[in-house]
Amino acid sequence: MAGIPVVERTADLGTWAQEQRCAGRLVGLVPTMGALHDGHLSLVSRAAAECDVVVLTVFVNPLQFGPGEDLAAYPRALEADVEAAARSGASIAFAPPVEEMFPGEVATNVHVAGLSEVLDGRFRPTHFDGVATVVAKLFAIVGAARAYFGEKDFQQLAIVRRMAGDLSFPVEVVGCPVVRARDGLALSSRNAYLTPEERAAAPVLLRALRSGASAVAAGERSPAAVTDLVGSIVEAEPLAALDAADVVDAATLRTPAVLAGELRILVAARFGRARLIDNVGISTPP
Numbered sequence: 001m002a003g004i005p006v007v008e009r010t011a012d013l014g015t016w017a018q019e020q021r022c023a024g025r026l027v028g029l030v031p032t033m034g035a036l037h038d039g040h041l042s043l044v045s046r047a048a049a050e051c052d053v054v055v056l057t058v059f060v061n062p063l064q065f066g067p068g069e070d071l072a073a074y075p076r077a078l079e080a081d082v083e084a085a086a087r088s089g090a091s092i093a094f095a096p097p098v099e100e101m102f103p104g105e106v107a108t109n110v111h112v113a114g115l116s117e118v119l120d121g122r123f124r125p126t127h128f129d130g131v132a133t134v135v136a137k138l139f140a141i142v143g144a145a146r147a148y149f150g151e152k153d154f155q156q157l158a159i160v161r162r163m164a165g166d167l168s169f170p171v172e173v174v175g176c177p178v179v180r181a182r183d184g185l186a187l188s189s190r191n192a193y194l195t196p197e198e199r200a201a202a203p204v205l206l207r208a209l210r211s212g213a214s215a216v217a218a219g220e221r222s223p224a225a226v227t228d229l230v231g232s233i234v235e236a237e238p239l240a241a242l243d244a245a246d247v248v249d250a251a252t253l254r255t256p257a258v259l260a261g262e263l264r265i266l267v268a269a270r271f272g273r274a275r276l277i278d279n280v281g282i283s284t285p286p
């Protein structure tokens with residue numbers, strides 16, 4: 001078994017990171033909520049390839065779950081996560097208890113205005129503040145580092161990048177491509193909630209996104225035409241309940257009047273008790 005240290009205390013992680021930098025090592029940081037799959041491990045491998053040492057953090061962050069969401073049910077598998085991360089090149093794991101991260105009531109909230117209310121923020125009004133607040137804490141604990149996030153959560157990546165810049169964290173935020181199953185379903189810890197029938201139906205998300213991207217590639221410039229197409233493909237799947245289909249400017253996350261430049265097509269849908277999100281990039285010719 002690959003053995004790496006697992007620390008639970010913020011002070012221990014901070015001391016370790018400081019020692020690494022003093023020894024001249026570049027620190028890579030991969031924040032996760034655990035139940036690791038190959039998507040998470042792609043971030044760890046990338047960090048290991050580009051940095052001297054890598055911290056994997058595993059923390060199911062209560063701040064980012066809304067009332068009625070799946071905080072209690074969220075899958076947990078710390079021992080397997082640590083082993084898999086070690087095999088992918090992690091040097092240390094940080095798995096704090098909730099009381100360590102939030103010893104008392106949390107009075108400080110990090111809100112990235114403009115990016116947090118749109119898209120999934122319409123359905124999960126407190127979610128991105130919870131993400132930004134906990135990631136700000138991780139950045140403060142670890143200090144200067146390169147932090148790896150997946151494009152799977154494209155809005156989260158944009159928010160974290162903006163937050164790090166606005167608050168001058170000495171952290172370079174690196175976005176990494178979506179890792180998918182062979183049938184196109186984006187890997188997600190929440191895929192574990194899917195019944196076999198729902199799992200078989202879920203690749204409709206990528207098919208719908210690809211149809212939207214093909215329409216843009218073929219010259220469609222109307223956002224509504226693209227989102228109607230994506231939405232109608234998802235809605236044609238009886239096991240899927242569409243929450244939203246959107247096409248936005250990749251930098252601002254706003255829907256332009258006319259599609260142009262670097263775009264992102266995003267979809268959110270429920271399959272039974274799993275709420276899944278996915279997205280693809282597409283750019284129009286200059």
Ligand code: AMP
Nearest residue numbers: 032033034039149150152153178179187
């Ligand atoms: P989570 O544990 O869901 O909070 O995800 C932790 C990190 O892994 C985030 O930066 C996610 O965007 C990233 N991630 C999750 N699933 C994937 C995937 N299928 N491909 C790439 N990155 C992913």
